[in-house]
Amino acid sequence: xxxxxxSFMKGMLLGGVFCLVLSFLGSFNFSxxxxxxxxxxxxxxxxxxDELKRLSDSRVEELKNQVRVYCIIMVQPKILxxxxxxxxxxxxxxxxxxxxxxxxxxxxxxxxxxxxxxxxRLRKALIHAYENAGDLRWFFVAQPTTFAIIENLKxxxxxxxxxxxxxxxxxxxxxxxxxxxxxxxxxxSYEALKRLMTMFxxxxxxxxxxxxxxxxxxxxxxxxxxxxxxxxxxxxxxRHGKGLFNKQNVVNMIKQSMQDNPTDVVEGCCPDMAVTxxxxxxxxxxxxxxxxxxxxxxxHDFHDWLTFYPPKDSDND
Amino acid sequence: MKTLGPRISFYAGFVVGTFTLYVFLRQLWFExxxxxxxxxTLARIQDYQQQLEEEKKMWKKEGxxxxxxxxxxxxxEDSRMADELYKKVRILCWVMTGPKNLETKTxxxxxxxxxxxxxxxxxxxxxxxxxxxxxxxxxEGRDQLYWKTxxxxxxxxxxxxxxxxxxxxxxxDTYVIVDNLRWILANHTPEEPxxxxxxxxxxxxxxxxxxxxxxxxxKEALRRFVEGFKSKQCTHTTSxxxxxxxxxxxxxxxxxxxSRDSFHRETFHPFVLEQHLTAKFPKSFWYWSYCYYPISxxxxxxxxxxxxxxxxxxxxxxxxxxxxxxxxxFGYRYRxxxxxPPAHLPSSENCSTDSKGTHLFSTPTDQQGCDQCPLQKKNxxxxxxx
Numbered sequence: 168x169x170x171x172x173x174s175f176m177k178g179m180l181l182g183g184v185f186c187l188v189l190s191f192l193g194s195f196n197f198s199x200x201x202x203x204x205x206x207x208x209x210x211x212x213x214x215x216x217d218e219l220k221r222l223s224d225s226r227v228e229e230l231k232n233q234v235r236v237y238c239i240i241m242v243q244p245k246i247l248x249x250x251x252x253x254x255x256x257x258x259x260x261x262x263x264x265x266x267x268x269x270x271x272x273x274x275x276x277x278x279x280x281x282x283x284x285x286x287x288r289l290r291k292a293l294i295h296a297y298e299n300a301g302d303l304r305w306f307f308v309a310q311p312t313t314f315a316i317i318e319n320l321k322x323x324x325x326x327x328x329x330x331x332x333x334x335x336x337x338x339x340x341x342x343x344x345x346x347x348x349x350x351x352x353x354x355x356s357y358e359a360l361k362r363l364m365t366m367f368x369x370x371x372x373x374x375x376x377x378x379x380x381x382x383x384x385x386x387x388x389x390x391x392x393x394x395x396x397x398x399x400x401x402x403x404x405x406r407h408g409k410g411l412f413n414k415q416n417v418v419n420m421i422k423q424s425m426q427d428n429p430t431d432v433v434e435g436c437c438p439d440m441a442v443t444x445x446x447x448x449x450x451x452x453x454x455x456x457x458x459x460x461x462x463x464x465x466x467h468d469f470h471d472w473l474t475f476y477p478p479k480d481s482d483n484d
Numbered sequence: 485m486k487t488l489g490p491r492i493s494f495y496a497g498f499v500v501g502t503f504t505l506y507v508f509l510r511q512l513w514f515e516x517x518x519x520x521x522x523x524x525t526l527a528r529i530q531d532y533q534q535q536l537e538e539e540k541k542m543w544k545k546e547g548x549x550x551x552x553x554x555x556x557x558x559x560x561e562d563s564r565m566a567d568e569l570y571k572k573v574r575i576l577c578w579v580m581t582g583p584k585n586l587e588t589k590t591x592x593x594x595x596x597x598x599x600x601x602x603x604x605x606x607x608x609x610x611x612x613x614x615x616x617x618x619x620x621x622x623x624e625g626r627d628q629l630y631w632k633t634x635x636x637x638x639x640x641x642x643x644x645x646x647x648x649x650x651x652x653x654x655x656x657d658t659y660v661i662v663d664n665l666r667w668i669l670a671n672h673t674p675e676e677p678x679x680x681x682x683x684x685x686x687x688x689x690x691x692x693x694x695x696x697x698x699x700x701x702x703k704e705a706l707r708r709f710v711e712g713f714k715s716k717q718c719t720h721t722t723s724x725x726x727x728x729x730x731x732x733x734x735x736x737x738x739x740x741x742x743s744r745d746s747f748h749r750e751t752f753h754p755f756v757l758e759q760h761l762t763a764k765f766p767k768s769f770w771y772w773s774y775c776y777y778p779i780s781x782x783x784x785x786x787x788x789x790x791x792x793x794x795x796x797x798x799x800x801x802x803x804x805x806x807x808x809x810x811x812x813x814f815g816y817r818y819r820x821x822x823x824x825p826p827a828h829l830p831s832s833e834n835c836s837t838d839s840k841g842t843h844l845f846s847t848p849t850d851q852q853g854c855d856q857c858p859l860q861k862k863n864x865x866x867x868x869x870x
Contacts, residue, residue, distance in 0.1 A: 174490040178497020185498070186505040213814075216560065260813075318813035421802045430535045432595070432802045439558075439810045450762050457761055458807030461788045464600075464663035465822060466566030467558065471815040483783040484819070 209401040211335050213440065214326045219472040231473055233329065234321045235262035237303040239296050241289065242311050244272040249311035251275065252449035256456045259478045260317040262303055267292040286385040287375050290367060297360050304329035306360055308353040314447045314455050315352055318475045319440045323403055323411060324354065325473070332359040334393050336443075337412035338402035345400045346390030350445035351412040353386065354403070362396035369395075409438040416446040417455065453483070460484035542599060548618040549576075549605045549644065556599055558809070569666040569825075570602070575700070576648035577601035578636050581617065581656040582624045583610050589656040590615070592801040600662035603648055607636040629695070629725035634713065637701070641710045649674035651706050654698040659796040659804045664789040665700060668743055668751060670825030674703035679733055680741040682752035682792075683776035684726075690740040691776045692730020696794035697752040699729070701738070708736040744777065746823055749787040754794050757804070760785040788820040 219227070238261035242250040250266065254275065258264035266277035269288055278295060282288040289308070296306055305324060309315055327333055333356035336347035347353045355363070366373045373392035377383070383391070390400055403411040413420060420436050428435030447455065460477070461484065477484055543550035555570050557563055577598055581590045590606060594615075598604040609628070611619030620635040622628045633653065640651050650669055654660050672678060679701045681693025693699035701709065709732060712718035718732035733740065743751050753760055754771070764781065765771055772779060779785075796804060 171489045171493040174493040175497035175500075178494040178499075179501035179504070180497075182498035182501025182503075183505040184501075186502045186509070190506075190509055316811075316813050318816055322814035417806070418799060418803065421799055421806065425799070425802065430538055430595075433806050433810060436802075437806060437811070439812060440814060441811060450758050453761050454758050455807070455811075457757065457783070457786070459811055459813050460816065461783075461786075461818070461820070462661075462757075462790060462808055463788065463812070463818070464566065464661055464808055465667035465789055466563060466569055466663055467809075468562045468565070469560065469812070470562055473815040474817050475813070475815045476817055477819050 209338075209399070211323065211327075211333075211401045211403045212406060213323045215406075216472070218326065222472075227473060230325050231321075233304060234325055235303050236305045236307050236317055236320060237262065237296055237300055238264040238315075238317075239292050239306060239308045240264060240266045240311065241268075241292060241308065242266050242275075242277060243269045244274075246311055247272065247274055248449050250277075252452050253309075253311050256452050256483065257315050257317065259481050259484070260475075261307070263301070265296065265299070267295070284376065286377070286382075286388045289385045289389065290375060293355075293360065293363060294367065297364055300357070300360075304357040306355040306357075308349075308355070309443070310350055310445070312447055313350060313352050313443055313445050314452050315443045316441065316459055319411070319442045320354065321475070322440060322473075323442060324356075327356070329356040330358050332356060332362055332396075332398040333401065334359050334390075334398045335401040335403050335412075337410055337414055338400040341387060344387060344390055344394070346387050347400045348412075348414055349384065349386035351414045352443040352445075353389070359393065359396075359398045362398055363389075363393060366392045366396045403442060405438045405440055407438070411438055411440065411442040413437070413441065413443060414445045416448075416451060417444050418451065419446070420444075456483050543604075545616060547643070548611070548613075548616045549603050550594075550598070550616070551603055552599060552601060554599075556809070566663050566666075569663070569670055573650065573666040573669050574602040574648045575650045575652055575662060575665065575669075576603040576605065576640055576644050577652045577654060577660065577662070578605045578607050578640055579654050579656055579658075580629070580632055580636065581606055581608050583608055583612065583617075584624070585656050586612065586615055586617070589798065590617075592798045593654075593656055593659070596801045596805040597660045597662060600660075601652070603644060605636075605640065605644075607632060607639070627723040630720055630723050630728045633725050633729060634720065637706060637709055638713070641706055645703065645706070649703055650700050651703070652698060652700040653695075654792070655696055655794065657796050658696060658698045658792055658794050659801055660698055660792045661790060661804075661808055664751065664787075664791045667789055667822060667825060668791065669700070672702065672741075676702050677704045677708055677736075677738040678702050678741045679705045679738055680743040680752070682750060682754055683740060683742070684730075684774045685776040686774060687727055688730050688734055690730075690734055692727055692733070692740065694752065694754045694794075695726030695729075697754045698792045698794075699726070699752075705733065705738040708738055709733070712736040742777075743791070745787040745789055745820075747787070747820065748777070749780065749784060750777070751787045751789060751791040753786060753790065753792055756795050756800060757786065757790075757793050760793075788818065789822050 238258055240253055240258060266275070267280055267288070268277040269283055270281060271279040280288050280291045282291055307315065307320060324333070333354065334347060335354045337351035338345055339348050372395045405411060417437060421432065424432045424436035444455070542554050544553055555567065579590065579593060579598065606615060606617040607620055608617040609620060609622045609624050611617065618639060620632050620639070622631045622635065636653070637651065652660065652665065668680060679693065679699055681699030682697040683691045684694055685691045709718065712732055712735060717735050720728070721731055722728045745751060761783065793804065
């Protein structure tokens with residue numbers, strides 16, 4: 168009888184352990200499939216006030232010069248009103264804003280790439296930008312539904328060396344590949360773009376045209392080519408961990424915050440030094456332009472250690 | 485039987501063990517993922533408690549008014565000028581609302597712009613001690629608007645005349661940038677019989693102020709309003725609240741002020757920002773014939789120091805708060821540099837005066853930013869600091 172009891176207990180124990188092991192394995196498998204932004208990706212922060220204070224005035228001026236941005240805006244004639252809005256709003260704050268179109272339009276000027284394939288078009292635009300960069304060392308790729316605050320981008324990358332490979336924005340993971348999401352804007356340093364140029368010559372690893380049945384988005388294609396070149400995606404965020412590059416438009420983010428943080432909607436929603444918002448309608452862009460570059464409460468001043476001046480010949484900022 | 489026993493017992497034990505632990509783990513997992521309604525009620529209770537806690541920090545409730553304890557500040561900002569004006573240009577904001585709107589509209593105004601007023605009072609037809617709202621004893625409806633206005637201003641005068649210098653009326657769908665209102669008002673004194681808002685021209689000699697865009701009366705203007713009703717100079721002439729107010733103001737000799745900035749751009753707006761910036765109003769629209777001053781469409785519609793927008797919905801309130809107080813471009817030097825208000829403002833008795841007897845601001849180079857006591861006449865320093 169005792170040996171029966173013992174066996175029974177041993178069996179129970181083993182059964183329990185077996186069940187635990189199974190469930191642990193099961194949950195482990197589950198979590199690795201649905202991982203989102205985990206501890207593996209890198210974070211990029213803007214310099215702190217103390218870091219900036221330590222720099223001399225001449226060094227600050229040097230950095231301000233180094234951080235000039237070449238904007239690559241990918242447009243199409245069928246969304247002319249978005250194109251026109253970007254032209255009339257935030258792109259004026261780029262040091263050089265160049266519009267790249269899939270086909271020519273009589274209404275607005277652009278570099279006509281004459282290319283319908285999205286990835287091939289992006290490649291051509293990047294090559295053209297690299298060749299025409301002049302002395303600009305930072306590149307920002309945007310869609311016409313993206314609104315970007317270039318001064319905040321400059322602040323983010325101020326102390327970063329463009330001769331290092333930087334590839335940043337809203338970094339997300341798809342399986343094993345970490346890539347920068349397109350509609351929230353893609354930032355590339357000169358070195359990253361240079362390495363990409365070399366990679367473009369490698370038709371094996373980074374082909375111009377894929378004839379696969381299922382095509383990867385061009386932002387993922389870009390990430391893959393960059394990965395082979397040793398350049399990895401990094402996430403731009405502020406010190407509170409809030410993403411500075413946003414795929415959603417600001418109204419949707421506020422609506423979400425009204426649900427998630429009803430007592431602290433604005434603080435719980437969007438960062439002060441946001442760089443981009445995606446999915447913006449033309450009217451929303453005009454409002455954001457006014458909200459960023461004009462509207463403010465009297466008597467609240469920020470003595471930032473750098474001054475960016477308004478662009479010439481502009482009446483809405 | 486005896487030889488089979490241990491083995492069967494073992495297998496039986498194994499099965500029982502597996503089953504027991506499976507049930508145990510499932511229970512744990514089940515508890516982690518509670519059914520949605522349980523989670524939301526729990527979250528709602530927590531939210532409500534959190535809300536009460538935060539409200540205690542923000543306001544001191546005195547009767548039905550909320551006295552602002554914490555003038556909102558941002559980390560890293562220099563708000564000395566705003567703080568100075570907060571003390572010197574005290575504004576009582578009263579919000580015209582009703583019981584049906586409290587949860588859908590008014591609470592959003594309460595959590596956004598009303599935190600920047602010195603005192604805020606929510607005026608309704610019914611008393612609500614929790615929100616809180618004052619019950620004016622009227623009914624609800626468009627025809628009650630002027631009755632509400634008359635009683636609201638009388639209430640403000642009777643209870644808070646000494647606690648504020650200027651008295652603002654706003655709707656529950658008006659967004660007000662109170663700091664910019666202080667900037668305009670700092671050029672005047674509460675002893676002047678004057679009121680400001682978006683000036684309309686019809687029906688009156690000097691014009692009247694749009695109700696929806698909000699208007700603000702000086703203490704003297706309020707005193708004359710109340711006196712006007714006592715002496716029957718002013719009566720309930722029409723239920724068109726803003727026009728009726730304008731008619732009374734004209735009767736008692738209160739001036740309709742010009743609230744435009746130094747570039748002649750409007751500060752009080754009867755529509756949302758998006759419409760003023762982008763909409764092309766048809767020429768037959770009433771707006772064109774109502775505005776006292778010439779209308780600008782596009783970016784010149786609105787001052788950088790805009791004060792109000794109307795027809796702002798719940799999301800819009802938070803969006804305006806975000807654009808005004810949070811989102812900015814690092815290091816950007818604004819094109820429009822608003823002129824600093826003059827120094828001759830009434831200040832507290834503790835301050836000394838110079839030989840001319842004028843009270844002065846303290847300079848930005850003060851060690852502690854002593855807000856009350858002046859040291860030198862250096863107003864220019866403030867505009868440089870911008």
